[in-house]
Amino acid sequence: MRYVVAVAETRNFTRAAERCRVVQSALSHQIARLERELGTRLFDRTSRRVRLTPAGEAFLPAARQALEAAERARAEVAAATGEIRGRLAVGAIPTVTAVDLSAALKRFHLRHGQVRIVFRSGASEELVEHVQQGALDVAFLGLPPDARPKGVSGHELARGHLVAMVPPGHPLAGEEQTSLHRLADEPFVDFPAGTAGRIQSDAAFAAAGVHREVAFEITTPDFMARLIRQGLCIGMLPAAYAPEFPDLSAIRLHDAPARVEYLIWSRFRPSPAAAAFLSVLGVPVPQTRA
Incomplete structure (x- = not known):
């Protein structure tokens, strides 16, 4: 096999x-x-x-x-x-901010050096499916406030808002705060339609009664920043993640999209390696059936 x-x-x-x-x-x-x-x-x-x-x-x-x-x-x-040995399979969206994931993995490795760590980056909905199927032990997600991960156990890590990201020299670059209405005529870069990262933004614009054009659909924030830097579009990223791009201007929004970061794992009893990783993160694991 x-x-x-x-x-x-x-x-x-x-x-x-x-x-x-x-x-x-x-x-x-x-x-x-x-x-x-x-x-x-x-x-x-x-x-x-x-x-x-x-x-x-x-x-x-x-x-x-x-x-x-x-x-x-x-x-x-x-x-x-x-x-503790075996494999620890971790998944995460690219914009995790509630946990310093690389540092957490290092702490885990120092404590449990015989565990083989594997990592996968992806969209929240894909990661939930992989945890449900057992391909991943744990995953870090970013979801709209009214969404909950289903078919898995989970722990809310943090809540936050998105900020507008504009290039140097943009008319809004010097402002501290603006609204979705003032961004309506701008071409946008965003995550692909239907993904959790996109849904939270689309919902905020719909609630504000604002139509926008998403000209670029990208899966990684680094490439989003490259397009914004070239003046081709503007975008929105989590406020806690915006400092990753100090050359871009991050502008707070009156009616900003919100998101919730979750840590999820199997709804059945986690593997010894997964339980040990949750312990490193300080996340309590309730007793569940095997």
């Missing part, structure tokens, strides 16, 4: 063998043996590419769950003897 997952993710038998630290012939032999046992092919192989068959697509999620369960079992046995 480990070999199947590796081939599915790399789309290449050679790279999969390198990842699994085996020779390619051994990996190919084991996958062929599994296919004979299952009575169907898991991969379509050509000279140019490897792709999953419909049977392979059906097999892959179960294979991942089985591997995660085996890793979890090993971690639970180690925890019973007082040792």
